[in-house]
Amino acid sequence: MLLVTGATGNVGRNVVAQLLDAGEKVRAITRDPGARTLPGDVEVLAGDLTRPETLPAALRGVDRAFLFPLFGALGGFFDVARQAGLEHVVLLSSSAVTLPSPGWIGDRHLECESAVAASGLSWTYVRPGAFMANDLAWAAQIAAGGVVRGAYGRASTAPIDERDIAAVAVRSLLAPRPGMAYELTGPESLTQIDRVRIIGETIGSPLRFEEVPAEQIRRQLIERIPPQGADFLLARLAEAQDGAAETLPTVEEVTGRPAFGYAEWVAHRAADFDPGAR
Numbered sequence: 063m064l065l066v067t068g069a070t071g072n073v074g075r076n077v078v079a080q081l082l083d084a085g086e087k088v089r090a091i092t093r094d095p096g097a098r099t100l101p102g103d104v105e106v107l108a109g110d111l112t113r114p115e116t117l118p119a120a121l122r123g124v125d126r127a128f129l130f131p132l133f134g135a136l137g138g139f140f141d142v143a144r145q146a147g148l149e150h151v152v153l154l155s156s157s158a159v160t161l162p163s164p165g166w167i168g169d170r171h172l173e174c175e176s177a178v179a180a181s182g183l184s185w186t187y188v189r190p191g192a193f194m195a196n197d198l199a200w201a202a203q204i205a206a207g208g209v210v211r212g213a214y215g216r217a218s219t220a221p222i223d224e225r226d227i228a229a230v231a232v233r234s235l236l237a238p239r240p241g242m243a244y245e246l247t248g249p250e251s252l253t254q255i256d257r258v259r260i261i262g263e264t265i266g267s268p269l270r271f272e273e274v275p276a277e278q279i280r281r282q283l284i285e286r287i288p289p290q291g292a293d294f295l296l297a298r299l300a301e302a303q304d305g306a307a308e309t310l311p312t313v314e315e316v317t318g319r320p321a322f323g324y325a326e327w328v329a330h331r332a333a334d335f336d337p338g339a340r
């Protein structure tokens with residue numbers, strides 16, 4: 063039996079789907095099992111990583127788990143996991159941990175990795191860079207008139223499809239290679255301006271990127287993440303204006319197939335960008 067935490071999220075949802083496709087028995091936790099957004103053949107239990115008393119039932123009979131990196135809240139999971147006999151954990155982490163200055167976000171992920179390492183369990187870390195799914199934040203602006211406003215439009219990243227992050231995690235669950243840390247990117251270096259153009263071409267709607275001051279974007283970001291996290295992300299974008307982003311072959315090396323390109327991701331998520339389809 064495999065347990066998936068973060069199962070309703072961008073990555074975890076795909077981990078669940080791919081494990082089911084592989085014929086595995088899957089249990090998932092969510093804080094809101096009544097929402098029923100997971101496939102019917104998954105055993106869904108109520109579970110909250112900040113409330114370890116909810117975890118024994120989730121971990122009973124489980125030998126491998128996909129662990130969502132809930133900052134500062136993993137200690138209780140490991141106590142229960144050891145008692146339950148969990149053998150291997152695949153942690154969703156971040157490529158920020160590999161930076162010379164990991165910043166606020168990288169430091170939080172390093173704390174999660176350290177907690178996993180200190181747990182005594184066998185582990186694999188999956189360290190993606192920027193998610194393509196971050197661009198879903200543009201959907202409302204696209205629906206409202208086709209102008210996407212952002213800062214540092216010429217900043218290049220190599221964003222990754224959530225299906226590819228999940229595929230590497232699933233390989234690491236089905237054939238664990240203890241002690242491996244997989245750094246992942248998507249296959250193309252793209253600016254924000256490029257990505258807006260590709261979304262427009264793929265959904266058949268003319269779109270344009272409009273540069274706005276970084277402070278305006280910071281105000282929007284701190285509604286969702288701590289100010290130190292917003293400052294880290296904006297500083298990374300500012301740095302990324304000079305030159306192409308590095309692309310890594312890890313997804314293909316691990317899965318045996320090429321990583322999804324950005325246009326393929328947009329086509330996959332087209333309904334999320336199309337107000338008529340929602």
Ligand SMILES: NC(=O)c1ccc[n+]([C@@H]2O[C@H](COP(=O)([O-])OP(=O)(O)OC[C@H]3O[C@@H](n4cnc5c(N)ncnc54)[C@H](OP(=O)(O)O)[C@@H]3O)[C@@H](O)[C@H]2O)c1
Nearest residue numbers: 068069070071072073092093110111112156190191192193
């Ligand atoms: N976005 C990026 O570019 C990027 C890059 C590298 C790394 N990352 C890391 O990836 C993670 C985000 O992954 P994602 O996009 O797949 O997640 P997501 O879509 O934001 O979903 C969050 C998930 O966490 C679960 N969750 C939240 N609080 C919980 C709690 N107290 N107990 C149990 N589960 C809880 C939610 O489950 P329920 O609501 O169903 O309970 C949900 O499934 C973050 O740690 C981020 O730092 C992101």
